[in-house]
Amino acid sequence: MNCIATSLFDIFKIGPGPSSSHTIGPMRAGADFLKRLASLPAGQLSAAHHIEVELFGSLALTGKGHGTDRAVAAGLLGDRPECCDTERLASLLSDPEKVYRASFGPHDAIFTKQSIRFHSGKHDFPYSNTLALRLFSETDELLAEEIYYSVGGGFLLREGETVPEGNPVPYRYRNFESFRRLTEKYAMTPAEIILENEAALSGLSGEEIRARLSTVIEAMCDSVRRGLDASGVLPGPIRLSRRAAEVYRRAMSPDTDDTRFLLLLDAFALAAAEENAAGHLVVTAPTSGSAGLLPGIVYFLRGIRGVRMEKLVDGMLIAGLIAMIARRNASISGAEVGCQGEIGVAAAMSAGFLAAVHGYSLDVIGCAAEIALEHHLGLSCDPVDGYVQIPCIERNAVGAVTAWNAYMIASVSNPDKQKVGFDEVLEAMLQTGRSMSPAFKETALGGLAVCTLCG
Ligand code: SF4
Numbered sequence: 001m002n003c004i005a006t007s008l009f010d011i012f013k014i015g016p017g018p019s020s021s022h023t024i025g026p027m028r029a030g031a032d033f034l035k036r037l038a039s040l041p042a043g044q045l046s047a048a049h050h051i052e053v054e055l056f057g058s059l060a061l062t063g064k065g066h067g068t069d070r071a072v073a074a075g076l077l078g079d080r081p082e083c084c085d086t087e088r089l090a091s092l093l094s095d096p097e098k099v100y101r102a103s104f105g106p107h108d109a110i111f112t113k114q115s116i117r118f119h120s121g122k123h124d125f126p127y128s129n130t131l132a133l134r135l136f137s138e139t140d141e142l143l144a145e146e147i148y149y150s151v152g153g154g155f156l157l158r159e160g161e162t163v164p165e166g167n168p169v170p171y172r173y174r175n176f177e178s179f180r181r182l183t184e185k186y187a188m189t190p191a192e193i194i195l196e197n198e199a200a201l202s203g204l205s206g207e208e209i210r211a212r213l214s215t216v217i218e219a220m221c222d223s224v225r226r227g228l229d230a231s232g233v234l235p236g237p238i239r240l241s242r243r244a245a246e247v248y249r250r251a252m253s254p255d256t257d258d259t260r261f262l263l264l265l266d267a268f269a270l271a272a273a274e275e276n277a278a279g280h281l282v283v284t285a286p287t288s289g290s291a292g293l294l295p296g297i298v299y300f301l302r303g304i305r306g307v308r309m310e311k312l313v314d315g316m317l318i319a320g321l322i323a324m325i326a327r328r329n330a331s332i333s334g335a336e337v338g339c340q341g342e343i344g345v346a347a348a349m350s351a352g353f354l355a356a357v358h359g360y361s362l363d364v365i366g367c368a369a370e371i372a373l374e375h376h377l378g379l380s381c382d383p384v385d386g387y388v389q390i391p392c393i394e395r396n397a398v399g400a401v402t403a404w405n406a407y408m409i410a411s412v413s414n415p416d417k418q419k420v421g422f423d424e425v426l427e428a429m430l431q432t433g434r435s436m437s438p439a440f441k442e443t444a445l446g447g448l449a450v451c452t453l454c455g
Helices: 020-037 042-047 068-076 086-091 176-185 190-202 206-229 244-252 254-277 293-304 309-329 343-357 362-374 392-411 422-435 448-454
Strands: 014-016 048-056 100-104 107-111 116-119 130-137 142-150 156-158 281-283
Touching (some): 014 020, 020 068, 020 100, 042 048, 048 068, 068 100, 068 116, 176 190, 176 309, 176 422, 206 293, 206 309, 254 293, 254 392, 293 309, 309 343, 309 422, 343 362, 362 392, 362 422
Parallel strands (some): 048 107
Antiparallel strands (some): 048 130, 100 107, 130 142, 142 156
16 A cells, blocks of 8 residues: 655745745756766766757746746755745746856766756656756766656656555555544544654654744744735736735734735735745645745735644644645645646645634535635636746635635534545545646646736
């Protein structure tokens, strides 16, 4: 049985926006390629001269808007997503003549903006978001090649790499139902099981895991705070104005008493989503495109409701669990299943998070997550001009409100009477995603993207 053995910290990654599969994944691919070059035989190393990169599928079709070329270049220059300088990243490759040097041990290889090509035709690779990185000699002899698949949420697969046999986690489950049965069998809380599995994967103690999740929460709150403080126009040709600060100002004005709750949720989710669109540091939850939804809710609970960090961490354990189950049984990639896999899963994570923070049972948590995802089924990914701005930014705010509503409905319902479970809605999402035309899966070839461009 292929069990879930994903680390919470692979779900919640800190990195630059605007798209985890188009920025964090490719940056990690560049860095991984560099690491592998360092262990090449001496003869190949001494002949190393230049690097070329090809981007396929949705990485080619929307990669310019997402800054995929800059992300892979940054990885080749040794940057890591969690600590990359986003100002430097934004200016990379701006000079087409500039020659960059990727260093691996005492050796290096050069590349320029032209070395990274967007290959927009069809391809035969098994995943849409594919990168080919190659090292050549001065006479164009191929010295090394790696193919990477950026499979959503910043996760990366390397061609030929097999998932290790056996499972290192003590509590083996593959979906929500089997996780629920584990809690009964061992008379453990969901948090205890998640923490023990995480300890086995990361080698951290329970206390260290909770501390690290607090750091993730701080990073989420930072992204909201920065977004609320920012103004002006977001990068790219759409020239979309930031709105979070104004929505916040309106939320706090005395004449909005009855709508303040909704406007605050909107403002906080918009703030982090705008930071993502600006290419600044955000936390994937489960992706960068959906990095406003859960962080907006977290910020609301912390800043407005004064919820203690300990409770928020409890909620994060559940949000991470929901993302892992969604990734294992369906997808969290817009390029694979459309936006239902990003904003839909983010809403499910957030609804489950809210139920956990408020002390509800695992059954209510599952019910909240199911309702939130169910009402995102069929949601396409059609970013205008390939930029994670329209509809993505507003979608985070609308998704946050839906998530809160799903939690509320679940919290006053009898979960035994729920007809559709979280596992079933994931199956429905996967089927829907598979039936979707590629035009609606992060290619900017259909839907809102095309309509708006035609208008
Ligand atoms: S439409 Fe949704 S899935 Fe597509 S880029 Fe925007 S947030 Fe991501």
